[in-house]
Amino acid sequence: MVQAFPYDEFTTYLLTRNTSERRYFLRPTKELREAILYCIAEAQAQHPVQIHAFCAMSNHIHVVLTDPDGTAPLFVQAMNQNIARYVNCSLGRFGAMWEGGARPNYCVLPEQGDAFDKIVYTLTNPVKAGLVSEHHLWPGSISSVAQINKGSITTKRPKKFFAKTEDPELLTRELILTPAPGQVTMSQEDYGRYLARRVEETEDAIAADREAKGLRWLGRKECLKINPFDAPTTPWKRFTRNPKVSSKHEEARNAWIARLKRFIVPYEGAKRKFRAGNRDTPFPFGTFAVRLYWGVLIDPQL
Template sequence: MSQPREIAPGATYLLTRRVLRRHLLLRPDAAINQLLVYALAVSARRYGVEVHALCAMSTHLHLVVTDVQGVLPRFLQFFHRIMALGTKVLRKWEGPVWDHEATSVVRLLTQAAVVEKIAYVLANPVSAGLVRHAKEWPGAKVDVVELGRGALHATRPSAYLDPENPQWTEEATLPLALPPGIDQENAEAFRCQVAAELERLETQALAELERQGLRFMGAERASKVSPYERATSFEGLRERNPTFAVGRDQGDARRTAAAAVHAFRASYRAALERWRAGVRSVLFPVGTWWMRTFHGASVNDVVTPTWIAPT
């Protein structure tokens, strides 16, 4: 049984979803880019999710978002379904698109964590040895200069989506929002922090490729590989699936965050035991989503802090 997860309105996350068996189904071409931007724009608007950064690799997808209304599971279900069904049509693919493992959901609890994870997302094509600089990647992505002030646009894909259905508008726009706690006055400083971290990751990736005697594949080759092939680079077993991130040099923030996770899980399990015993008046801890949504359980609505200040 999976661990219970707190779904808190206003929380910011790094989201990662992988393609089945590392097939290159999301190979960066115009059709997939159009589908992804359109599906993400429609899904984000439907569920009030703010998108801060994204990068679509051939085998997986990274997003950094803020779940304003506390409906992250609904958003993920809707978005991933559109992407899967649209991809099956575009690629003439039979069977599942997404890996059997659940979406990786990492809550970002400090501004340092947001900076580091956005840079990590943008640097993915460089770290994978595909392009020398993140801005060269031909897949759907966000550039540093667009953070908090740009927007992505897409017309409705002709594959899968019914033009007669009013929910599939002819065009969709995905505004790129600033993360919580960052206003327009310090937006440029925030972008500079991300740019500096991105440069560090790019330099690190270049040094690693040189150490191994390898070369970057290049954007043109990456966009022409067969989507039915599978990635051949080594990838270790994903033994860890972190719940949260606080960033480097954040004092006791990690300990504080871990204590909060343990407290939520303990409170949830205690409430669940009473529920199973037939006590329907039991109060589940704030952030309980599944029991409230599917069983009508009562949930504590006391607002908890979204961010942890470093100490």
């Protein structure tokens, strides 16, 4: 059973979605890299969210985003559906591409520093995994520091899966990249330099640790040889708990956990009444699906 979850306006998340059985369906080919970029840009055009960083590893994807109007699941659904359909089309397969039995994990980042930390974490994912020594060398879909500094990525509509069109707005999409929350006081150049320094420091620390352990990098060329139907050989436990909030400060974590608890009780109560036929029962602020699809009443005081 999926636990109720509040989607509040202007909340920042680290979104994570795993592939089915951890298979390398998102392996870093040029064709798939361009397709994933377009899928993200297309979803953002339909359901505007502020994207701060993203990285598609071979068997999972991370996106750091801020949701301005409490409808992030619409963006995530559009992005995931098109990526899954494109991957299945390109591989000639059917069935679920994403991990079944669980929704994407939304990890709330309550403070400005938490969001920036996860941006650095997302960009250095391929480095931490020992695949490449610098994030921009990863041949998969990733928002490099240079692209974040620029503020956008121009994406091209793939020739596979997507319907043919001559509409110039659909042939290319701009994937808009926004500075982390709280960094708007910085100029784009200053923000880019600060992010570059933080990413470089993390990459250097990972490289030093690997050198001390005598570990080598897999390398860009070997990454391109990954079989999409392979999976890691390490043990895998399904349905393990995923963090709902991440912060260096215990007070911030506890405050959001308390917010979640305050949401669940009135939400579950309202849902029972709604299912029993009371269409006028109010739901708490942060309710998503029944608010969007059923137009239920929202009571901010609940």
